[in-house]
Amino acid sequence: MPLAVFVLGFAIFCLNTTEVMVAGLLPSLSDGLGVSITAAGNLVTVFALGMVFGGPVLTLTLRKAPPKQAMVMMFVLFLAGQTIGALATAYWAMVLARIVTALATAAFFGLAASVCANLVPADKIGRALAIVFGGFMVANVFGLPLATFIDQLMGWRAAFWAVDILVALCLVLVVCTVKAVPAPQAPDVRSELSVFRSGRLWGAFATNALLIGAVFATFAYLAPVLTEVAGFSAAVVPLLFVLYGVGTVVGNIVLGRLADAHTMRVLWLGGVVLAVLLGLYALVASSQALSIAALFLLGFTGMPLNPAMASRVMRLSNSGALINTMNTATICAGITVGSWLAGLGVDAYGYRAPMWTGALLAVGALVSLLLARAAGGRRATTAGSVPQISSPH
Structure with missing residues (x-):
């Protein structure tokens, strides 16, 4: 794998840490900004909505810029937003910071997937995407606990500044490792948007939103499930989250290797396992032993479906940044x-x-896959190359 692929994965880790770390900083943010925990x-x-609606708009705006230059601009935008957050003394300023960083994050996710797909041969795209999307998994395993630890040690502003420093390092690494290539021959907006007329593409988006929505329906309430239903002490819950995170990392390695040659099989199997699991x-949520096993399997099967989902979307359309940003936006909508x-x-x-909600959403994902097969989607998303927009070689 080119070094740039790992750099992109590290960048996504840094950017996504900003998205998830607020969950660990809620009490401090509430006190520091003078608002309720709910606010x-x-x-x-706010961050999720910024990714859903703002990311595609920013990607369209930068569609004619060379990929490397666009990445640099996204880093600069993110650093500006993160700095506003670190300095915020009013709630509205923090909301502004979250919107700005969400715009940059969503657009960067799409562009990183596009650049990654053009850095490697078509038969290795799934493995490369597993490395890039692995940054998302690592942010949940290490980024969130690290930000929480920094908050407890030095305050929530220090956590924001720490991400600022890491993203500045990413900017330097991207400049040094990603090759500069000319801007792609971008068509006019109407032509670029014409790909979204494909019903099979929207079917793939629906599958992705339902699969990840199933995971997060459960993940969002894991802490009270573990304490109130399984009876774990609050002190043990962070360790259980680490176990979940280890499952995502292992699953990402395994399913990432299968995503290229067995795209649809991975999605079918993932949907079935999620629904049953x-x-x-x-x-069995009241059993501590079975809860531990379920946590690991949920981590192994849920988020690691991302490489297969992204590979399917690109095979139905192209490897452009707009397609990948829209895929990220629909996944965020599902979440x-x-x-x-x-x-x-x-x-x-x-x-x-x-858990019942997640199971029903996973069944919905299986129904969408069944409809895609009936419409001939399976034939279009098996072996084959990904249409590419530009090549950074």
């Missing part, structure tokens, strides 16, 4: 909706509802 928690939603987890539905379930039926 501080809404900063997570989450349904069983809802039934938002899945978490919201799980919350409704918790209010109505208790803490086993998130």
Whole structure:
């Protein structure tokens, strides 16, 4: 693998740490900004919405810029937003910071996937994407706990500054490792948007949103499930999250290697395992031993489906940044909706509802795959090369 692929993975780790770290900083942010815990928690939603709606717009705006130059601009935009957050004394300033960093993060995710797909041969795209998207997994395993530790040691502003420093390092590494290539021959906006007329492409987006929505319906409420249902002490919960994170890293390695040659099989198997696993987890959530096993399997099977999902989307369309940014946006929409539905379930039926919600969403993903097969989608997403927009070779 080219060194640039690993650099892109490290960059996504740094950017995504900003997205997830707010969950660990809620009490400090609430005190520091003088708002309620609920208002501080809404900063997570603000970031997600910024990725859903702002990322594609920024990608379209920069579509004619050379990839390396566009990445540099995204880093600069992110650093500006993160600095606003580190200096914020009012809630509105933090909201602005979250919107700005979300725009840069979503656009960078799409561009990083596009550049990655053009750095390696077509038969290694899934493995390369597993490395790049691995940054997302590592952010959950190490970024969130590290930011929480820095907050406890030096305050939440120090956590924001730490990410600023890491992203500045990423900027230097990208400049040194990613080759400069001319801007792609970008068509006009109408032509570029014409690819979204494909029903099979939107079917793939729907599958991706449902699969990751199923994962996050459960993940969003894991802490109370583990303490209130399984009976774990609060002190043990961070270790259980690490176990979940280890599962995602191992799953990312295994499924990333299978994503190229067995794209659709990975998605089918992932959907079936998620539906069965989450349904069983809802039934046995009071058992600590079985909860531990379920956590690892959820990590192994859920987020590591990303390389196969992205590979399928690119084979149905192209490897351009806009396609990959839209894929990120639809996944974020799935995360938002899945978490919201799980919350409704918790209010109505208790803490086993998130697993049942996730199981139903996974079944929905399987239905979308069945419809894609009926429409001939399977034939278009098996072996074959990914249409490429530009080549950084």
